[in-house]
Amino acid sequence: MRIRKSKRTQPRKRVTVSLSSDLVRRLDRQSRSQGATRSSVAEGWLRAGERQASLSALERELERYYAQPVEPGDSGLSAALGKAARATAPGDERLSRRRPS
Numbered sequence: 708m709r710i711r712k713s714k715r716t717q718p719r720k721r722v723t724v725s726l727s728s729d730l731v732r733r734l735d736r737q738s739r740s741q742g743a744t745r746s747s748v749a750e751g752w753l754r755a756g757e758r759q760a761s762l763s764a765l766e767r768e769l770e771r772y773y774a775q776p777v778e779p780g781d782s783g784l785s786a787a788l789g790k791a792a793r794a795t796a797p798g799d800e801r802l803s804r805r806r807p808s
Contacts (some may be wrong), residue, residue, distance in 0.1 A: 724749075766796050 726734070738748045773789035 762797075770796075 734748055734752075737743075738745050740749065769792050770789075773785065773792050776798055
């Protein structure tokens with residue numbers, strides 16, 4: 708017996724967006740290479756950008772949290788947690804306080 712897999716797609720809305728010609732060229736090139744529509748490639752780019760913006764906002768929020776003043780006696784733990792948060796921030800050089808190697 709063969710099981711059918713169906714993709715559930717969200718309802719689509721048509722929008723009009725003005726883009727620079729160089730971005731349209733890149734969009735067309737990418738859609739041709741993937742065998743996909745402009746819309747699907749643009750949606751992927753938008754979703755990736757939104758994901759990255761959310762991660763960046765979370766990293767800033769974590770950094771602000773760990774930079775808050777701490778209760779007396781908790782400074783060692785706070786410093787260690789702040790250092791760990793900066794060290795694990797993916798690819799964001801401004802969060803790192805380590806000296807260049």
